[in-house]
Amino acid sequence: MKNKSFKFTLISLALIIIFFLSIPIIKMFIGVSSDTLLKTIKEGEVLASIFLTMKVSAWAMIFVLITGLPLAYIIARFDFFGKSILEAIIDIPIMIPHTAAGIALLTTFGDSAIGDFFKFFGIEFIGTQYGIMIAMMFLSAPFLINGAKDGFRKVDVKLEKVARTLGASPLDVFFVISIANSKKDIINGALMMWSRGLGEFGAVVILVYHPMTTPVLIFDRFNSYGLNYSAPVAVVIIGFSLIVFIIVRFITNSLK
Numbered sequence: 001m002k003n004k005s006f007k008f009t010l011i012s013l014a015l016i017i018i019f020f021l022s023i024p025i026i027k028m029f030i031g032v033s034s035d036t037l038l039k040t041i042k043e044g045e046v047l048a049s050i051f052l053t054m055k056v057s058a059w060a061m062i063f064v065l066i067t068g069l070p071l072a073y074i075i076a077r078f079d080f081f082g083k084s085i086l087e088a089i090i091d092i093p094i095m096i097p098h099t100a101a102g103i104a105l106l107t108t109f110g111d112s113a114i115g116d117f118f119k120f121f122g123i124e125f126i127g128t129q130y131g132i133m134i135a136m137m138f139l140s141a142p143f144l145i146n147g148a149k150d151g152f153r154k155v156d157v158k159l160e161k162v163a164r165t166l167g168a169s170p171l172d173v174f175f176v177i178s179i180a181n182s183k184k185d186i187i188n189g190a191l192m193m194w195s196r197g198l199g200e201f202g203a204v205v206i207l208v209y210h211p212m213t214t215p216v217l218i219f220d221r222f223n224s225y226g227l228n229y230s231a232p233v234a235v236v237i238i239g240f241s242l243i244v245f246i247i248v249r250f251i252t253n254s255l256k
Contacts, residue, residue, distance in 0.1 A: 147189020
């Protein structure tokens with residue numbers, strides 16, 4: 001009897017949060033007619049914004065995979081002075097308001113010495129895809145880095161040491177042992193980063209209003225024309241994201 005009461009309590013509480021997470025999404029899909037949805041999907045501006053958002057978010061994710069995995073491995077494997085401070089710095093973007101992050105990025109990479117340095121190499125962040133990428137990366141990188149860090153910590157150090165005694169190079173050990181055995185956590189972290197980048201608005205809109213990412217386009221249409229004109233765009237990006245999520249989750253859950 002106590003076991004049944006416990007299960008009933010768990011299910012009841014779980015259904016409450018499922019309600020708040022799922023009903024708004026379901027309501028949006030129900031509230032937009034199929035004709036309006038098809039018309040929205042065919043709009044060049046909408047398709048361009050979706051493609052831009054997904055592409056730049058993916059590039060941000062790839063950049064952090066290349067630079068963030070070594071950082072995650074260092075934190076997971078070594079103890080050093082200032083390690084806690086470094087981990088706090090990585091986590092800060094999650095905690096601060098996104099508009100504040102946008103202002104921080106604007107003052108750093110806009111009209112400044114650092115901005116001029118990048119301009120020398122032909123890279124500008126204000127009003128360009130580079131600006132969108134750096135905003136997405138700044139606010140979503142912690143998800144990938146922390147996910148990879150947790151994955152590396154799960155890998156037994158003895159496996160790495162045995163591989164080294166058998167003649168494997170440090171680079172081989174890193175890719176064949178460390179990354180291979182933490183791939184689920186890395187993929188989950190990368191997925192979380194990519195998806196967080198898709199929805200980034202606050203920092204992006206301060207750095208780059210044009211070209212418009214999908215969140216900025218939704219905001220622009222809501223301000224200019226109201227809910228009826230912006231809701232279909234929101235449904236389209238949610239639909240695209242949901243399809244990608246389901247596919248990636250299926251692949252991830254299939255990994256051993």
